[in-house]
Amino acid sequence: MKLFIKTSLIAASAALIFTGCAPVQGPGAEGQTMTNAQKGALLGAAIGALAGGVTKGHHKGKRAAIGAAAGAAIGGLVGYSMDKQAKEVAHSLHTNVSDSPDAELDRSKDIIITKNDKYVKITFRDKMMFPTDSAQLTPSARQKINSLIPVLKQYPQTIIQIVGHTDSRGTWEYNKNLSDKRASVVGNILYNSALPNQIFAKGCSFNKPLVPNNSPANMALNRRVEIYLYPNQESVTDPCR
DSSP states (O other): HHHHHHHHHHHHHHHHHHTTOOOOOOOOOOOOOHHHHHHHHHHHHHHHHHHHHHSSSHHHHEEEEEEEEEHHHHHHHHHHHHHHHHHHHHHHHHHHHHHTTTTTOOOOOEEEEEOOOOOEEEEGGGTOOOTTTTOOOOOHHHHHHHHHHHTTTTTOEEEEEEEEEESSSHHHHHHHHHHHHHHHHHHHHHHTOOOOOOOOEEETTSSSSOSSSSHHHHHHHEEEEEEESSOOOOOOGOOTT
């Protein structure tokens, strides 16, 4: 019972610290936010310190400090790996990583790369990926997907999830089948390249639009393929919700 209480306290405290991270403020810091490495280090330090502090025996303070240092190092490495991977992916696709929450609404870009605390996401616009009502990749799209492979091979621990999205024209079942096929086509290219990563593909039909499907321009935004790069199993989310 004591172990359960202590473990719960560690998790709760760590979650509180993690969700409390805010944009960096101060002179010259406008627009800056914590990197994944900084957030990972903060969370790792919190967990390490708490874990060290609740163990039995003497010198709890010393053990808490050691635990904090070790936890910060581990958490920082995970965050650093995500930041580094995002930049390398962006470089391979000749674009940049965006920190804007509205990045996917930019109609001028065919490829958008974003990241948060749990994953790196690559969004490909449908117009550069597939002909209308087709799951056959364009030559340009195939080239873009292949350019990711050398980068992904450097991160064998990354879990890769490919997700297809459609607009709302047609039935849900028809669009589910189309979105499944499109995600699978991209997933098979990565899988057949002998990547050691876990690779999953899923279609969401029109369950998760970026904007209302009330105009051709909005429908074009909603038709997309996303590639999620997760650092671990705990970070995996349901992309259709």
